[in-house]
Amino acid sequence: MDAGRESEAAPVKERTTAERKSDRELVVTRIFNAPARIVFEAWTKPELFKRWWVPKSIGLNLLSCEMDVRVEGKYRLVFAADPEPVAFFGRYLEVIPDSRLSWTNEESPDGNITTVTFEEIRGKTRVVVCDLYPSKEALDNAIASDSTGAFPEQFEQLDELLAAPINF
C-alpha cells in the first residue's frame, strides 16, 4: 500500500505498448494517472490536444489545429512542411464522453480509422488507441512506404563501398 502512495507522490512514467494486433490493425496502450474525464478532455479540447499531439522530438511544427468534436464534426491539423504545408483531416465517427472517441483519417484514400477507448480503473485511466486499416495491403503499404524509404540510401552507401578499392 505504501508503494502505491509513493508512486502517487512521484508519478512513475508508464509504459506505452504497441503491436500489430491483426493484419489490418495497430494497437497502442498506456495508463494515465488521472480519471477518465480529465484524460478525455485533453483529447477533445484543441487548446489542450495541440500541446501534446506533436511532441518536440518529431520535429514538426503544428500551424493550426481545428477540432469540432461531435459525431460527423470535422478536424484539421496543418503542419509546416517544404514546399507547402501538409494537412491531416477527417471527421469524428463516435464521441462518447469520457469513454470512446473515433475518427477517420482522410488525407489518404486508404486511410485508417482511429478509435480511442478510455477505461477508468481506481482513479487511473487505461487508454487504448486502435488504428484499423481498410485492408491488410493498406497497412502493409503504410509500413512499407515508410521503411523502404531507407532502401535507396542504403543501396547508395553499398554502391560506394563496392566501388572503393579493397586494400588487404
Added chain:
Amino acid sequence: MVQYSDTHFNASFAALSDVTRRGVLEQLARGDASITELADKFGMTLTGMKKHVGILEDAGLVATEKIGRVRTCRLGACRLEEEAMWIEKYRQLWAARFDELDKVIEEMKRKEKADGRRKRK
C-alpha cells in the same frame, strides 16, 4: 554464432551487390510477385530470374512458395525485421506524445484541485 553471422553477412552482401537483385527486392517491397512476373518486369529469361531469386533466397532476403505451377516470391525475414522496426518507431512516437500528455494532465489536475479549494472558500 560469429561464423553464422559472417556467412549470413557475406551471403546478403553478395546478394545485394547486383543491381537486378536490388531491383527485385524493391519490386517485392511493393507486393508479392511470381518468378514469371519478375522475369517479364526485368526483361530476362525465366532461368536467369530463377538464379537471381535463388541467391536472394539463400541470403534469407526473399522467401518463395510454390502454389500449383506458380512460384510466388515475397520479402523474407528482413521484411519482418523491418515491420518490427517500424512498429517500434510508431511506439516511440506515441510514447513521446503520451509523455507530453502526462504533463498536460498533471497541470489539469493541479488546476482542478486549486479551483476546488477556491470554491470551498
